[in-house]
Amino acid sequence: MPRVKVTLQEIRERTYKPVDAWWTVLLVDPLASRLVRLVAPYRWITPNVLTLIASIFGFGAAACFATGERWALVAGGVLFHISFVVDCMDGKIARLNGTGTMFGQWLDFVLDRVRVFFIALALFGGQYARTGEVSYLWLMAVAIFLDLFRYLNSAQMGKVRRSMKDQVNAFRRPAAVEADAAAEMAEPSDEMSEPSPAGGGSLKSRIGETLRRNRIRTHLFSGIEYEMSVFIIAPITGLIFPITVAAGAGLLAFEAFLIYKLYRACQQFPGKLAAARAAYDENETERVSSSV
Template sequence: MRVSLAEIRERTYKPVDAWWTVLLVDPLASRLVRLVAPCRWITPNGLTLVATVIGVGAMAAFAQGDPRSLVLGAVLFHLSFVVDCMDGKIARLNGTGTVFGQWLDFVLDRVRVFFCALTLFGGQYLRHQDVAYLWLMAVAIFLDLIRYLNGSQVAKVRQVMTDELGPAEDDAGGAGRTAAWLGRRRIRTHLFSGIEFEMFVYIIGPLTGLIFPVTIVAGAALLLFELIVIIRLYQAAREHPARLAAARERLVSSGV
């Protein structure tokens, strides 16, 4: 029996996600999931491999470097991302996810993006004979690496503070109006994350033909929001000892 779209949304959507995913991926991915979910032979790992194959098509198109090929590469890159989002939804819906599948999904994501960077900027270098594209490629790969490293380390530090304080104590308070408005729409306040960076570089840039300026603007936006994350982490870390002492004092006074 085919599940409804409402059930797919309830069981597979993340509580909050990147706005690109919420607005431009989930509406299509959920409908595709509804079509393929009854086919139990379609597994999350299989979808991960399909996404990688489509990504290879994007790489081949980017390497050509001409405007039509860039548009084709951008479309294939977006389709690859849609299918990549489907694997997690199928895993949650059918209960077929595995630890190995999570590893495979992560590794192939990174491989796909890395080689798309090589072919996109390398293709432009070969077409225009402008070494600036090679420098831009290095910057794009570096920024993608830094945001992954920073994200994982920030998450680890916050988890340590949460474990020490407890989830209730670690809650910084009610969200502001903007955050609440975004939250009701499942959009996270980190408005320019790695997902948006990749989509702007490998979709918006090739579609518009403005690869150089779009990559520069996207890189600056990514750095800005990563800086905001670091500042918030620094503030939380400075406040942590006092909050931890207050929490321990409350436990002592309550006789726990």
């Protein structure tokens, strides 16, 4: 027997990220949250089941793309979007029902990459078979490389940032570390924006605040927008080559910015670590002196 349905408001509060990609906020979450409300009471619909369903839709999109026909490109773009919606549902179900697992995280990541690989192979391979233009094969290689690069780069940058943060936190009081973690959960930092001063601030700051109030992160073109541009907008419009090239340029610019931010953070890290160590030594000296 299914359990009592949860409300949309509860789903939003418990499963929405504080900030997310504009494509997800505007075109995915409204549909995904309603579908989650329908399936959440049925506990046999687990995150892993949804991951597999998303993969089925994804491979359906690949089958459409492989034909190279105009109508099939549109159908493939629609199927890819449905695949992405279902893929977003698995995380929401995991958070809502507490059914997420470490294996599920691995499965979701691996199938995402496999799905994108075969969809790219089908989309550009289908266009090569239809037109005989070798440029589509080069475009396929670049699209696959960029998708893999952004995931590997993101994972490695996250690892470096966590390492620096852990080393600094090792010299801080547990209460201060917990307070910072709580603040990050409540108001996640956005490296692309700057806080506005009291009384208004610049146009850039006001735009950033408006976006964040609507849960939209201020870096408007990243990995999600790249995939949506290449596998939805490009095939639906028929402008596969120019849109894929423009999306690749946008993704490279975004990744270059993140690498620059990481470089700056690594430059500042020795000073922050030294300051944290000095503060720790000072507190320990005061503690020992007061206990004597």
